[in-house]
Amino acid sequence: MKGLLFGILVFFILASSYAWSGDIEAGKARYAQNCGNCHGPGGMGLASYPKLKGKEISYLVDKLKTYRAGTRIGPNSDLMIMMAQPLSDVEIANLAAYLNAEK
């Protein structure tokens, strides 16, 4: 019985830390699907597309949620609004964790 309760406790701790911190590997896979076409390999930035790597997680999450809500930030927000619209909260957390971890 004690073992079961301990298992449940560990499960909830892991599940909540997963939800808060984002999964770097999953973020990397999602980034590779199409973000890199504009933002360059590893979020290094390309021409007029902003550099993303190494930025604060809260900053990245905030920007992606702002775009997802359809709110413009800079002169070329239309592109990003289109890209952010299909993202889930978990995908945003994963992408932010990945980009923050890139050096």
Ligand code: HEC
């Ligand atoms: C079609 C090209 C394109 C694609 C694909 C794209 N972006 Fe962007 N992204 C932009 C442009 C252009 C901006 C600047 C928009 C503006 O002026 O507000 C931007 C801005 C951003 C910003 C805000 C940067 C800052 O410092 O203000 C983040 C974060 C971001 N993109 C993440 C992503 C992620 C994650 C993906 C993949 C889901 C992605 N982008 C796919 C073109 C693109």
